[in-house]
Amino acid sequence: xxxxxxxxxxxxMGAKMAETFIGAGYDVTVWNRTASKADPLVALGARRAxxxxxxxxxxxxxxxxxxFDSLDGVDLTGKVLVNLSSDSPSRxxxxxxxxxxxxxxxxxxxxxxxxxxxxxxxxxxxxSSAGVAPSxxxxxxxxxxxxxxxxxxxxxxxxxxxxxxxxVYPGGDNSLHMQAVGAEHALHAxxxxxxxxxxxxxxxxxFARADAEGHGAEGLGAVIEAIRKP
Numbered sequence: 309x310x311x312x313x314x315x316x317x318x319x320x321m322g323a324k325m326a327e328t329f330i331g332a333g334y335d336v337t338v339w340n341r342t343a344s345k346a347d348p349l350v351a352l353g354a355r356r357a358x359x360x361x362x363x364x365x366x367x368x369x370x371x372x373x374x375x376f377d378s379l380d381g382v383d384l385t386g387k388v389l390v391n392l393s394s395d396s397p398s399r400x401x402x403x404x405x406x407x408x409x410x411x412x413x414x415x416x417x418x419x420x421x422x423x424x425x426x427x428x429x430x431x432x433x434x435x436s437s438a439g440v441a442p443s444x445x446x447x448x449x450x451x452x453x454x455x456x457x458x459x460x461x462x463x464x465x466x467x468x469x470x471x472x473x474x475x476v477y478p479g480g481d482n483s484l485h486m487q488a489v490g491a492e493h494a495l496h497a498x499x500x501x502x503x504x505x506x507x508x509x510x511x512x513x514x515f516a517r518a519d520a521e522g523h524g525a526e527g528l529g530a531v532i533e534a535i536r537k538p
Contacts, residue, residue: 311335314362315354316378318345320482321392322368329366330354337362341378367391370489372403384412392417394489396496428465432472433535442469468529477527484531485524488515 311334315326318340326349329336338346339357346356360378365387367375372395379389389412391403400416407414428449432442449465450458456465471477477484491512498508518524518534 312337312362312364314339314357314360314365315349316340316360316365316367317369317374317393318349319368319370319486320480322366323349325366325368325392326354327352339378363387365389367393369393370486371395371493372399375403376406384410387412388415389413390415390417394493396493397500398496428468429472429529429532429535432469433532436472436536442472445469471527471529472532477523477530479526479530482528483524484515484526484528485519487528487531488512488519488524491515 313329313334314337315322315329316339318326318338322340323345326336326338330349330352336349336354337357338349338354339360340346343356346354350356360382363386367378367389369375369378369391371393372391375389375391375393384407389407391414395403404414404416431445431449435442435445443466446466446469449456456463459466491508491514495505495508495512498505514534515531518531521534523530523533
């Protein structure tokens, strides 16, 4: 029997998860608020849904309010929702209670990796200020962050170095606005846990400033423009 899974939210992460499920032989249903984002996945064999549906829904949206907006009026009885969006811990607990009250089960997770990349971008900014190309730091970054600076599928730092050198930050796969929202969620999580807030506050303010300065639709690399203009 083919395992069925529904992916709700087809941004860069949701679309990649759906593509991975399809490649692994799952029976995949997809839904997105902008319906056209499902087209490439339908071409790969996914089924398009008119509303979020399925006994197992993997959700990748900007926050939990987006999930509830999308699932408004959807019967959740017996459904399992795996939400990989970010939000504060209290919001996740509240969401679990709301889903349970509607007969479903919520499993929470998250996808986030930007803090170490922000540190790398500070290093790139220092190199640039000394007249050194950011790519010259890649061998050092390889030793610090391993595969993120390598040649494989996770070699994002090499891509980032090229973007910084060219001053062009494509936003299709890693919108800075999305990262700014996630940074605020991370700050809430630190605060609710009673942890030190200097780093998450600084990241949240940096991303928010870059977003406010008009870089929100660009990629994460565009945050270096804010780093260079304190």
